Amino acid sequence: MLIKVGDIVMPGDIVDEISRVKTETKCILGPGLRRYSENVIVCKSGIMRKKNPNTFWVDSHQRRYIPVRGESVVGVIVNKSVEIFKVDIGASEFASLAYTSFEGATKKNRPDVKLGDVIFAKLKVASMDMEPELECVDSRGKQAGMGVVADDGFLFSCSINVVRKILSPKCPLLKTLGREVPHEIAIGMNGKVWLKARSPRETIALMNAILAVEYISNEETIEMCAKIVKSLKRCT
Structure with a gap:
């Protein structure tokens, strides 16, 4: 079966699109993919993703972090x-x-x-x-x-999917909240987030927003941010 970008893949599948890439062309394999001999093999289930020109990875829902060099x-x-x-x-x-x-x-x-x-x-x-x-x-x-990092912040865990989403340039969460709720944040690709706002109330509100963003659209995210900001202003 020919595997294409966007397809659901399982461990053991051979990704023909990557295997056909010429050896002189640089090809970057991300999480979920391993090269064995002349083939590229899927090593975890998920959705096949690609970033031009030749960066490939498997997007999957996971909580156990698998270390990746440079992350x-x-x-x-x-x-x-x-x-x-x-x-x-x-x-x-x-x-x-x-x-x-x-x-x-x-x-x-x-x-x-x-x-x-x-x-x-x-x-x-x-x-x-x-x-x-x-x-x-x-x-x-x-x-x-x-x-x-500062010892007066708050550390919490989330899924790897949440981290990937909030770090995406298309996600409006941090940009929208950052304009109204000043904060410091350190986001790890391992699903750990350190957060510090002006008060415990704002810190908890930001944490809840981050945890809630996984299953909502960008439009719903903007609406959620507006409600959070309005609620925080009402409490001050």
Whole structure:
């Protein structure tokens, strides 16, 4: 059976469209796809997606995060040793984060990170055969918004689908609410979101809006945002 973009796929299916891509053409395989020999095999059920020119992935509803190199994640420090921190990112095993993976950090100048701290980081290593490894610097060694987030925010979990939707340029949620409800937010591709608004009431309202956006259209999202803003103004 010929699999096309938009089709429902199952583990073991061969994606002919990707397999036919010439070897000299760069082809990026995202979550749900693996290359075996000359074929590209589906490794989880979902909907086949494509982003031009040649980026493919399987869009599926999942809560267990599968680490992908280069993705940004939100995690919690759960252990620390002489050289590394252990971070819970919601995957099947903890990720490691070296003390030197922070801007300006050295073996003598260690970052002030404690157990229970929430961090926003990027996956440096993600492989089926290796432990996930994080870093809090970009390619130039700069912080670039990563690191330990403020301890007075609120951390909650949502589905991977919600994260993909609110990060989409087409989703009006964050842009619409951001104009009326100032807030700070760190969104991890692992389904973890850290949020801080001006008050607990606003923080909870924003969290509920994020959790509700998964099953509604963009038009319904705009209507929901208007109701939230009106309700918050009435309570002030």
